[in-house]
Amino acid sequence: MPAPRVVALVPAAGQGVRLAAGMPKAFVSLCGRPLLWHCVHGLLESGCVEVVVVAVGEQHRDQARAVVAEAGERVRIVTGGVHRCDSVRAALHAVPDAEVVLVHDAARCLTPVSVIQAVVQAVLAGQPAVVPVLSVVDTIKQVSPDGRVVDTLDRAALRVAQTPQGFAADLLRRAHQGASALVTDDAGLVEALGETVATVPGHPYALKITTPFDLVVAEVLAGAKATGQA
Numbered sequence: 001m002p003a004p005r006v007v008a009l010v011p012a013a014g015q016g017v018r019l020a021a022g023m024p025k026a027f028v029s030l031c032g033r034p035l036l037w038h039c040v041h042g043l044l045e046s047g048c049v050e051v052v053v054v055a056v057g058e059q060h061r062d063q064a065r066a067v068v069a070e071a072g073e074r075v076r077i078v079t080g081g082v083h084r085c086d087s088v089r090a091a092l093h094a095v096p097d098a099e100v101v102l103v104h105d106a107a108r109c110l111t112p113v114s115v116i117q118a119v120v121q122a123v124l125a126g127q128p129a130v131v132p133v134l135s136v137v138d139t140i141k142q143v144s145p146d147g148r149v150v151d152t153l154d155r156a157a158l159r160v161a162q163t164p165q166g167f168a169a170d171l172l173r174r175a176h177q178g179a180s181a182l183v184t185d186d187a188g189l190v191e192a193l194g195e196t197v198a199t200v201p202g203h204p205y206a207l208k209i210t211t212p213f214d215l216v217v218a219e220v221l222a223g224a225k226a227t228g229q230a
Contacts, residue, residue, distance in 0.1 A: 005050060005051075005095075005097055005098050005099045005100070006048055006049055006050055006098070006099070006100040006101075006102070006120055007049065007050060007051045007052070007053060007095045007098040007100070007101055007102070007169075008043045008049045008051070008052045008053070008101070008102040008103075008104055008164060009052075009053050009055070009088055009091035009092065009095075009101060009102065009103050009104070010026075010036070010039055010040065010043075010052060010053070010054045010055065010091070010104055010105075010106050011055050011080060011084050011087035011088050011091065011103070011105075011106075012024070012025075012026035012036055012039075012054055012055060012056050012064070012080065012087070012106040013055055013056050013057045013060075013080030013081065013082075013084075013086075013087045014026075014084070019209070019210065019211060019212065019214075019215065024056070024057065024060060025106065025107055025209070026039075026054075026056065026060075026064070026106040026107075027060070027063060027067070028209075028215065030109065030209075030215070030218055030219060030222055031219060031222045031223065034067050035106050035107060035109045035209060036054065036064065036067050036068065036106050036109075037067050037068065038109035038110065038222075039104060039105075039106040039108070039109040040052050040054065040067075040068050040071060040075055041071075042109065042110075042111055042112075042113060042116065043102070043104060043116060043164075044071060044074060044075075045113050046113040046116040046117050046120070047113075047117070048116065048117055048120045048121075049102065049116070049120070050074070051074055051075070051076065051095060051098075052068075052071070052074065052075045052076070053075075053076045053077075053078060053091040053094045053095055054068065054075060054076070054077050054078070054091070054106075055078050055079065055080030055081075055087035055088070055090050055091045056077065056078075056079070056080055057079070057080060058079045061077050061079065064077045065077050076094055076095075078090050078091055078093075078094050083183075084183065084184060085176060085183045085189075088103055088176060088186065089176050092169075092172065092173060092176065098169045099168070099169050100120060100123050100124065100166065100167070100168065100169060101166070101167050101168075101169045101172050102116070102119060102120065102163075102164035102165065102166050102167075103163060103164060103165050103167070103172075103186045104116075104163045104164035104165075105163045105208060107208045107209045107210065108162060108163050108206045108207065108208050108209075109209070109218075110205045110206065110207070110218060110221055110222060110225070111132075111162070111163070111164070111203065111205060111206040112203050112205055112206070114203070115132050115162075115164075115200070115201075115202060115203050115206060116164055118132070118200045118201070119131075119132060119164050119165070119166040119200060120166060122166065122198060122200055123166040123167065123168060127166075127196075127198040128167065128168045128171050128190075128195055128196065129165070129166070129167050129168070129171060129172075129187055129190045129195060129196070129197040129198065130165065130166040130167075130197070130198045130199070130200055131161050131162070131165045131166075131187045131197055131198070131199050131200075132161075132162045132163070132164070132165075132199070132200050132201065132202035132203070132206065133159035133160060133161055133162065133199045133200075133201070133202050134159065134160045134162065134201075134202045134203075134204070135155075135158075135159060135160075136155040136158040136159065136160060137155075138155070139152065139155065140152070140153040140155055140158060141153070159199065160202070161185060161187065162202040162203075162206040162208075163206070165185075165186050165187050167186065167190065171190060171193075171195060172186065172190070174193065175189035175190045175192070175193055175195075176189060205221055205225075207221075
């Protein structure tokens, strides 16, 4: 019996306004390579992802193809949508034979392969939805619209969600049938269906590059990794 077909979807049509780089975030350079290159390279390097589907804006398809050209047919480029959920749906349509699907942020391009492997293994072991998470170390305040502290939340029960998030493909397709434009987390769609979402340990390197400060941190981490210091 052939192994389940594992694919990864990378919704990368966002403009990355908060990064203020003057280009879509996926094409911003990190150590001389676009974030998208690092992201795709990590997924394929994990050894458990057969195909990566990248969803970008129509005007950036040629640029995306050039970035991932060395990966050949293992990477497919599709046109994404205005919202993240639109891009995920477009990427899903490109792999109708997928059995296990990862959804990964290009902005989390330094995610260690061990995290990717752990997510895939958990889905293959029978978990229908899996998210890598980190414990919350800061004190978290709930604040009213006018800036007043309403409550101090118990951080022992809180986790920071990362990607890749892994799913049984049929479940993810069902979750996205009525996805809202406001959705930023695929696991949240699965939760809304009443399905269980399991967790595996995340990693500090899987930070999301959102601001110029994050990019500086990522440059340091990537440099340390390249020289074997991390």
